[in-house]
């Protein structure tokens with residue numbers, strides 16, 4: 001036998017051996033092994049059972065370890081506040097998200113004035129400054145973004161929970177801005193406005 005043929009023969013023999021026995025597909029060896037049944041007895045634990053209660057103070061894996069509430073509901077009803085600190089940063093984030101995801105239909109000012117809205121034949125995206133929509137609770141706005149409303153689709157797939165709240169905060173800022181009275185403005189802002197109008 002030539003030198004080159006030797007490894008080929010070895011490989012063929014190995015393959016033949018593997019074929020004759022075949023891989024062990026039986027799961028018997030896994031079924032027949034000593035193990036505990038969830039509700040069975042155990043001599044190991046003091047209470048004689050396999051299942052043990054979690055130790056006191058154990059934290060469920062699903063619990064959000066953030067003290068800030070992000071839920072739209074509190075004791076069953078929708079909240080009327082944004083459960084995140086409404087900072088300038090959050091509003092900026094809300095503005096960016098709104099301009100990307102909502103403005104195409106509701107207009108950058110939220111007034112429903114835009115090219116797409118003008119072309120929508122069936123139901124037009126409403127102005128977010130309508131009396132009824134200005135009265136929506138934060139939790140209701142959140143639910144509209146998260147679940148969609150009528151013809152409007154859900155934005156849950158595109159906006160994270162925090163982003164949805166950021167959009168809610170920004171929509172409320174737009175609503176406030178559209179309807180703010182001069183005497184409600186903070187001093188410095190009012191002076192700036194008066195200077196600009198002069």
Ligand code: HEC
Nearest residue numbers: 101102104105123124125126144145149150151152155167
């Ligand atoms: C593709 C167009 C489109 C986009 C994008 C869109 N909307 Fe709408 N929206 C609509 C239409 C159409 C309606 C009216 C639906 C109906 O009455 O069936 C509506 C309704 C609403 C309402 C009023 C619900 C009510 O109670 O009457 C709010 C608030 C709203 N949208 C907010 C948003 C926000 C916030 C975003 C961005 C996350 C957004 N929309 C993105 C088309 C859109």
